[in-house]
Amino acid sequence: MNRFMEILENILMPIAEKLNNNRYLTALRDGFMVALPLIIFGSIFVVIANFPFLDRMISEEAFTAYQNALGPASAATLSIMGTFVIIGIGYKLTEHYGGEAIYGGVVAFAAFLILTPQVLEGVSGVIPTSTLGAEGMFLGIFTAFIAAELYRFFVQKNWTIKMPAGVPDAVSKSFSALIPITLTLSVFLLVRIIFSYTPFDTVQNFIYTLIQEPLTALGSGLTATIIAVLMIQVFWFFGLHGQIIVNSVFDPIWYALNDQNLQAFQAGTELPNIITKQFIDSFLVGSGGSGMTLSVIILIFIIGKSRQLKEIGRLGAPAGIFNVNEPIIFGLPIIMNPLILIPWLVAPVVATIITYFSMATGLVPPPAGIIVPWTTPPILNGFLATGNAWQGAVLQAVNIVVVMGIWWPFLKLLDKNYYESEKTSEK
Numbered sequence: 001m002n003r004f005m006e007i008l009e010n011i012l013m014p015i016a017e018k019l020n021n022n023r024y025l026t027a028l029r030d031g032f033m034v035a036l037p038l039i040i041f042g043s044i045f046v047v048i049a050n051f052p053f054l055d056r057m058i059s060e061e062a063f064t065a066y067q068n069a070l071g072p073a074s075a076a077t078l079s080i081m082g083t084f085v086i087i088g089i090g091y092k093l094t095e096h097y098g099g100e101a102i103y104g105g106v107v108a109f110a111a112f113l114i115l116t117p118q119v120l121e122g123v124s125g126v127i128p129t130s131t132l133g134a135e136g137m138f139l140g141i142f143t144a145f146i147a148a149e150l151y152r153f154f155v156q157k158n159w160t161i162k163m164p165a166g167v168p169d170a171v172s173k174s175f176s177a178l179i180p181i182t183l184t185l186s187v188f189l190l191v192r193i194i195f196s197y198t199p200f201d202t203v204q205n206f207i208y209t210l211i212q213e214p215l216t217a218l219g220s221g222l223t224a225t226i227i228a229v230l231m232i233q234v235f236w237f238f239g240l241h242g243q244i245i246v247n248s249v250f251d252p253i254w255y256a257l258n259d260q261n262l263q264a265f266q267a268g269t270e271l272p273n274i275i276t277k278q279f280i281d282s283f284l285v286g287s288g289g290s291g292m293t294l295s296v297i298i299l300i301f302i303i304g305k306s307r308q309l310k311e312i313g314r315l316g317a318p319a320g321i322f323n324v325n326e327p328i329i330f331g332l333p334i335i336m337n338p339l340i341l342i343p344w345l346v347a348p349v350v351a352t353i354i355t356y357f358s359m360a361t362g363l364v365p366p367p368a369g370i371i372v373p374w375t376t377p378p379i380l381n382g383f384l385a386t387g388n389a390w391q392g393a394v395l396q397a398v399n400i401v402v403v404m405g406i407w408w409p410f411l412k413l414l415d416k417n418y419y420e421s422e423k424t425s426e427k
Contacts, residue, residue: 024145025336027093031144032330034088035081039326040315042077045070046324050375078326080132082140086112089144097152103177107151108144110181111188112136115143115203131204138240139204147184154180208245222356225275229284229348236290237335237344243290254280262369265387271366274359278367282385282392283355284348287378287400289325291344292351294378295403296328299411306418309411322375332414339417343410347403354399364391 049070055063087105094104116131116139118124130136159179163172191203200206228246235242254277261271288294297320300313309332316327329335334344358364368387376384378400379393386392 023093023096027089027096027145027148028141028336029333030092031085031088031090032333032335034091035084036327036330038077038084039081039330040319042074042079042081042326044319045073046078046319046375049074050373051322075129078133079129081326082137083109083112083132085137086140086144089141090148093145093148094152099152099155100173100177103173103181104148104151107181107184108147110185111147112140112143114185114188114192115139117202117204133241136204138238139207143188147188150184150187151180154183159183221275222353225280225356226349226352229280229352230345232290233345233348236329237341243285251277258367258369258371260369261367265368265370271368274356274366276367276369278369278372278385279355281374282367282372282381283396283399284351285374286323286372286376286381286385287351287396287403288320289323289328290348291325291329291334292348292399292403293325293328293334294320294323295347295400296332296407296411298400299404299407300415303408303412304415306415306422308418308422309415321377323377323381324375337414339414340407340410343403343407347406350406351399351403354402355395358395364395365389 049067054066058066087109090108091101091105095101113127116127116136118127155177160176161178163175195201195203195206198206200209228250232242232246235245254275257273258276258278261273261276264271284290284292288297293316297313297317300309301317304310304313312328312331316325316331319325319327332340334340355364359366365386367385370385370387372381372384378396382392382394382396383390384392
């Protein structure tokens, strides 16, 4: 194990150091850190608002009122987390260049809004909330980079309005930013106008079409499922909500297979499918969220030495039990972190293969087609998804342990890196 750790350290640490010194990746990482407190707040209330089986314990009217009361907590944070990340990236990148960081943040956000579709159910001038969250993250990240760079370029060209001495500093800075912001946003407005004459209508539609069409060409089955799982992980690594992107393509297939199993289960006949919606939701996502990060949280409590990792574990554990893993994804962080790319990609694929063959060989019953609430904790989740079969619970436990084993050396290396940085900063 020590030899393996040395090899990992020699290979991954230089890569990580080089990437950490890249201004764009640093701005991306710090931008997500800006959003982290809001993400954690929203994650907590998502769990509280969707507590498993609460809808069966109280009346429908009471449950609706309960969710409506708590809904704004996540709607104002998680649902529009892209806005905070975009502002954070623009702010941090402009700050890196020594400019007025706040203007870098707001111009990045305004540029993103210009490119965002502003029609909802036939009503113009309305921005769909979904585009301000995970759905618009990919466009938002690159818009923030380009907007901050354009703003810096125009400022460095000295295309600014100079105010006379004696004008309050806040007023002077505001007028100095006027021309650079106007020119930057004009570029994005031109891009929007150009795309309005294409079949895609908007840049966001163009991006989603490019992503979804290749995924649609896939199908069901183990190979397609492994590819889908890998795509989810890859998208998340680059800051995109992989679950939303991939599910939008595969959900019609997975739900149809799920329904076939449910009908067979109710009729008492053999279940026809292994891969179903509940296969994904219970045996992959249902173990701590995308990437099965409950295993990571458990490992943090076992091997964590650095204060940063321990704090992330404490913050992420309550939400992670109910399969909400944004605190871990953005706090560890997983996004653009080369030290954990291998386990992030490999672990869910291994769990997919184990789950598939456990069911194919008859060791574990396939999912019965029962839709288990996504916030149901692991073990109970697997038990219910397989029609109250204890083997389903055992399989989830096995997968959690396997994922922990895959993550162990990489998380240990990350923890060592954080620990040494903390020791250095204390000197």
